[in-house]
Amino acid sequence: MFVPSSTDPARPTRRDLLRWGAAASLGAGALSAADLIPASAAPGGSGIRIALESDPPNMDPHRSTAAVDRQVYQNLYDKLVDTDENLRIVPMLATSWTVSPDGKTYTFKLQQGVKFHDGTPFNAQAVKYNFDRMRDPKFPSTRRSELGPVIGAEAVDAYTVRVTLERPYSPLMYVLTDRAGMMVSPAAAQKDGLNFALHPVGTGPFRFVEKIPQDHITLDRNPDYWVKGQPYLGRITYRTIVDDNARVASLKSGDTDIINAPPLPQIPSLKKEAAQSGARFRLIEKGPFAYNGIWLNVTKPPFDNKLLRQALNATIDRNAIANVVLQGAADPIYSFFPPGTPAYDPAWKIPPRNIPLAKEKLQAAGHPNGFTFTLLTVPIPFVQSVAQAVQSMASEAGIQAKIQLIEFGAFLSVLDHLQHEAGILGWSGRPDPDFDIYPFITKSGLGSFNDSGYDNPKVDELLDAARLLQDMNQRRRAYSEATKILADDMPYVWLWASKEYKLVSDRVRGFVDQPDGMMRLRAVRLA
Amino acid sequence: MLRFITHRLLQMVPVLFFVSVIIFTLINLIPGDAARLFLGEEASPDALVALRHQMGLDRPLPVQYARWIGGMLHGDFGHSFKDNRSVLATVAQKIPVTAELSCMALVIAWTIAIPAGVLAAWRRRTAADYAASAAALTGLSIPNFWLGIMLIYLFAVNLHWLPASGYVPPTQDLGRNLRTLIMPAFVLGIILAAVVMRQLRSSMLEVLSADFVRTANAKGLAAATVLVRHALRNAVIPVITVMGIQLGTLLGGVVITETIFSVPGMGRLAVESIYSRDYPMLEGVVMFSALSVLAVNLAVDILYSVIDPRITLEGGRT
Numbered sequence: 001m002f003v004p005s006s007t008d009p010a011r012p013t014r015r016d017l018l019r020w021g022a023a024a025s026l027g028a029g030a031l032s033a034a035d036l037i038p039a040s041a042a043p044g045g046s047g048i049r050i051a052l053e054s055d056p057p058n059m060d061p062h063r064s065t066a067a068v069d070r071q072v073y074q075n076l077y078d079k080l081v082d083t084d085e086n087l088r089i090v091p092m093l094a095t096s097w098t099v100s101p102d103g104k105t106y107t108f109k110l111q112q113g114v115k116f117h118d119g120t121p122f123n124a125q126a127v128k129y130n131f132d133r134m135r136d137p138k139f140p141s142t143r144r145s146e147l148g149p150v151i152g153a154e155a156v157d158a159y160t161v162r163v164t165l166e167r168p169y170s171p172l173m174y175v176l177t178d179r180a181g182m183m184v185s186p187a188a189a190q191k192d193g194l195n196f197a198l199h200p201v202g203t204g205p206f207r208f209v210e211k212i213p214q215d216h217i218t219l220d221r222n223p224d225y226w227v228k229g230q231p232y233l234g235r236i237t238y239r240t241i242v243d244d245n246a247r248v249a250s251l252k253s254g255d256t257d258i259i260n261a262p263p264l265p266q267i268p269s270l271k272k273e274a275a276q277s278g279a280r281f282r283l284i285e286k287g288p289f290a291y292n293g294i295w296l297n298v299t300k301p302p303f304d305n306k307l308l309r310q311a312l313n314a315t316i317d318r319n320a321i322a323n324v325v326l327q328g329a330a331d332p333i334y335s336f337f338p339p340g341t342p343a344y345d346p347a348w349k350i351p352p353r354n355i356p357l358a359k360e361k362l363q364a365a366g367h368p369n370g371f372t373f374t375l376l377t378v379p380i381p382f383v384q385s386v387a388q389a390v391q392s393m394a395s396e397a398g399i400q401a402k403i404q405l406i407e408f409g410a411f412l413s414v415l416d417h418l419q420h421e422a423g424i425l426g427w428s429g430r431p432d433p434d435f436d437i438y439p440f441i442t443k444s445g446l447g448s449f450n451d452s453g454y455d456n457p458k459v460d461e462l463l464d465a466a467r468l469l470q471d472m473n474q475r476r477r478a479y480s481e482a483t484k485i486l487a488d489d490m491p492y493v494w495l496w497a498s499k500e501y502k503l504v505s506d507r508v509r510g511f512v513d514q515p516d517g518m519m520r521l522r523a524v525r526l527a
Numbered sequence: 528m529l530r531f532i533t534h535r536l537l538q539m540v541p542v543l544f545f546v547s548v549i550i551f552t553l554i555n556l557i558p559g560d561a562a563r564l565f566l567g568e569e570a571s572p573d574a575l576v577a578l579r580h581q582m583g584l585d586r587p588l589p590v591q592y593a594r595w596i597g598g599m600l601h602g603d604f605g606h607s608f609k610d611n612r613s614v615l616a617t618v619a620q621k622i623p624v625t626a627e628l629s630c631m632a633l634v635i636a637w638t639i640a641i642p643a644g645v646l647a648a649w650r651r652r653t654a655a656d657y658a659a660s661a662a663a664l665t666g667l668s669i670p671n672f673w674l675g676i677m678l679i680y681l682f683a684v685n686l687h688w689l690p691a692s693g694y695v696p697p698t699q700d701l702g703r704n705l706r707t708l709i710m711p712a713f714v715l716g717i718i719l720a721a722v723v724m725r726q727l728r729s730s731m732l733e734v735l736s737a738d739f740v741r742t743a744n745a746k747g748l749a750a751a752t753v754l755v756r757h758a759l760r761n762a763v764i765p766v767i768t769v770m771g772i773q774l775g776t777l778l779g780g781v782v783i784t785e786t787i788f789s790v791p792g793m794g795r796l797a798v799e800s801i802y803s804r805d806y807p808m809l810e811g812v813v814m815f816s817a818l819s820v821l822a823v824n825l826a827v828d829i830l831y832s833v834i835d836p837r838i839t840l841e842g843g844r845t
Contacts, residue, residue, distance in 0.1 A: 215791035409559030
């Protein structure tokens with residue numbers, strides 16, 4: 001059809017043309033009765049197959065923006081520090097660290113004897129290169145905002161790095177447990193520039209082999225990994241299976257070993273199936289990490305009126321949403337901090353549904369018979385169910401919600417430009433509480449995630465103060481203060497926090513899931 | 528023949544040019560900011576500005592269009608916004624997959640539809656005819672996503688005969704390749720078969736009432752010979768038109784079937800590119816789809832003249 005001829009390596013290769021020819025000449029094609037190459041016996045030893053719910057777009061952690069990329073990164077890259085299953089920070093490439101009393105200097109001691117997959121050494125120079133790359137104004141890095149006040153990194157000696165900030169920033173350690181702390185090979189990054197994503201090189205327990213978009217990503221065991229003995233698996237294959245039912249079917253049929261994001265509506269039945277004797281898989285449940293709720297646009301009617309926001313809030317029964325609509329696959333919430341996360345305040349109670357209070361607020365606002373508003377939602381079935389539940393709950397006080405479905409890209413655009421009245425949008429969650437609240441409720445700061453137009457200097461003050469404090473207990477107090485103010489102003493109606501689930505085949509041993517849902521496979525074996 | 532082909536190839540150029548303008552306009556009309564979507568959870572004002580510049584989105588639209596067309600004329604179809612991979616290489620990877628799936632679907636469709644259509648026409652208004660028409664109607668009505676999931680649950684989860692997903696190229700392992708594609712091809716083929724069968728049936732009915740068929744029967748030829756060598760060959764011409772349209776549509780990518788069976792074809796590439804506003808990739812995919820349709824149309828026209836010598840390529844009968 002198009003086959004241009006060229007010697008450019010970026011053009012279709014001869015292999016592609018051969019494949020094209022093979023496809024065109026289907027011929028006999030007798031189906032073989034036996035599968036000649038079992039999927040797990042790939043070269044390199046036993047391989048595990050992971051099913052992801054969407055295709056990871058980019059293998060460069062300094063350019064990545066999709067949460068699903070991080071799944072692959074856990075095994076391709078090491079970070080300076082990591083989190084354990086209780087969301088505590090543990091050493092990884094950094095063996096120890098100290099923070100200066102003024103909070104503006106972090107000194108890290110690095111692991112020795114570590115090499116990148118291309119054989120180049122990991123040392124303080126490499127760490128400096130990584131920080132510079134993330135902050136380079138000429139490089140389209142997406143990590144710049146989370147490294148905010150960092151002004152530089154220097155190599156004190158071969159295995160000591162000093163990172164300086166222009167002001168204290170306590171979220172930094174948690175930031176380094178994620179993509180900003182992932183170390184790429186300076187040699188490879190310099191050579192490939194923007195194409196580094198196509199040939200990623202890290203220090204992780206697995207090395208990159210290939211990535212076929214929308215199909216699969218293959219990683220092979222790194223034989224020179226610095227933790228002796230690890231990893232145990234020979235190969236990881238990430239398969240993209242977008243359709244929920246097909247993904248679950250792939251685990252049940254034995255085509256995959258772990259699946260990510262089992263569909264929430266199927267959780268109760270999967271729980272039952274997994275509990276039966278003879279079941280060949282188990283369902284792992286971890287505490288909530290992500291949250292979801294309704295953004296109310298305070299810059300225009302009807303929700304520019306605080307009383308109407310409070311009225312809507314009073315009609316909502318959060319327990320019913322979590323336990324009935326979502327069938328227990330989520331927890332009800334009344335703050336930006338899901339239960340179990342560091343800033344969660346167990347003393348802060350969720351108010352029950354209160355229709356008389358709602359009617360009182362409506363009366364005070366001059367709308368005794370209620371009002372109408374448009375509720376935007378993406379066409380994901382369980383989110384729509386929640387929207388319908390809210391609609392039904394609110395109608396008892398006379399508040400009419402018109403539900404409007406909208407495609408995600410267009411939805412973000414509408415929210416960014418504050419053209420909506422109300423919209424259901426959540427956040428995947430972060431280990432540091434700062435990133436669960438700061439960009440969402442302040443006007444300046446980490447970009448335009450504030451989809452309400454809310455601007456309260458008192459709240460900004462509390463959140464900025466929390467960033468300067470090193471002690472999480474003190475920070476929690478500041479966040480609780482902010483939450484009380486937000487519960488009164490109600491720019492965001494907190495609704496539910498989804499629990500984290502994995503479906504795991506019983507062949508898999510040693511897999512420990514974490515609340516952030518990231519699959520860390522270095523200590524996993526296959527039976 | 529050669530002159531005809533050259534003429535048609537030259538005709539493709541203005542058509543493709545026109546298509547490119549339409550694609551470009553439509554893509555830029557889609558609401559949603561590509562840079563914002565790409566940055567997703569990491570959007571900050573200066574990151575957005577930097578990325579828009581890098582994507583070339585801050586230039587005026589005619590300039591962006593000229594850069595794109597200019598690039599294509601030099602064989603450079605651009606690079607994905609997501610991870611900079613070459614659009615041409617990615618499309619080249621996906622086309623064989625969708626092509627193989629489409630061809631298999633067509634083979635299945637025709638294997639079912641031709642005998643059924645011939646039988647229904649020959650034995651019209653009998654039980655065989657009604658049964659075939661009912662089957663055709665069922666095939667047309669079944670939602671392909673439902674059928675797909677049902678097949679997965681039956682053959683993959685319960686019987687373990689076929690894999691639920693996990694495409695491999697035919698050059699790597701032909702057996703597994705065919706086993707992963709047989710279910711999606713069947714789902715597609717059933718629907719196509721219904722259309723072809725009905726078209727063939729009505730076409731056959733028309734031919735079977737022609738004089739030359741009566742002559743053939745009167746000569747004492749066997750029924751099979753009359754049906755196949757005489758009637759079918761004439762009846763199949765309009766059906767080839769249908770096949771051409773079907774193939775063109777299939778090559779554009781059958782999104783739902785590819786999604787359910789996790790087949791990494793053009794359909795999924797197109798949808799992914801739309802959702803993530805990966806403009807260069809999307810433009811490349813749509814251009815190749817347009818090119819496929821044009822190429823298939825040309826092939827069908829040539830096929831007409833081969834099958835029926837009375838049809839000349841310049842049109843009309845001799």
